């Protein structure tokens with residue numbers, strides 16, 4: 001899992017942030033409240049955990065045991081350090097792993113959590129692939145970008161066509177979840193604050209500082225431009241899209 005130079009730049013741009021994607025404690029807790037009977041016996045797998053913003057919320061609002069996985073070792077190290085610092089190591093472990101090749105035995109978990117990362121495998125591929133990891137009546141909770149209003153302006157459409165052509169509306173995602181063998185038990189959209197306060201606002205500061213550190217490196221400038229464009233598109237058109245939080249039970 002060695003990182004190439006561009007990937008290393010990408011992770012540098014996203015380092016030092018309180019979280020690596022849209023989300024907040026309120027939405028994690030709201031989604032958790034949709035999952036029945038989470039107790040000390042519940043086994044949670046947090047996929048694409050980053051530095052663990054949602055992992056800590058899950059740990060602090062349940063008595064469940066949690067394994068958190070991410071492909072980027074420094075994020076995993078940071079989460080394990082923080083877990084030690086706040087005294088959660090008995091119930092929370094972070095490991096380096098690839099979400100597209102998880103080798104846990106069947107039925108290892110009661111709840112799979114994935115904030116801001118399911119797009120990496122693709123919703124359908126991930127839901128089908130992860131299904132075997134869930135015990136009977138297991139649940140999955142994930143966030144995924146969705147259109148929230150019809151007829152988004154052309155500039156917004158062209159940004160998403162380029163960045164993530166799989167973007168759909170909520171109804172299409174609900175259909176996809178059902179087609180993958182799950183029953184949705186609840187869903188809602190993230191607030192604007194969940195995108196801005198602890199994600200785009202600090203990321204915008206990183207984006208400003210980043211090219212100066214890598215003067216003359218075209219990939220760094222391109223990466224910063226791409227990130228700046230993503231934030232600008234969100235500032236202009238966030239009425240048209242957000243992250244949906246979906247909680248579903250495996251049938």
Ligand SMILES: C[S@@+](CC[C@H](N)C(=O)[O-])C[C@H]1O[C@@H](n2cnc3c(N)ncnc32)[C@H](O)[C@@H]1O
Nearest residue numbers: 019020021048049050070071072098099115116
């Ligand atoms: C948008 S971030 C979300 C992180 C965190 N869940 C949050 O919301 O703050 C996506 C995360 O997925 C991780 N990731 C990327 N590809 C992955 C893969 N193949 N397997 C596991 N994690 C991966 C990245 O390192 C990153 O931490």
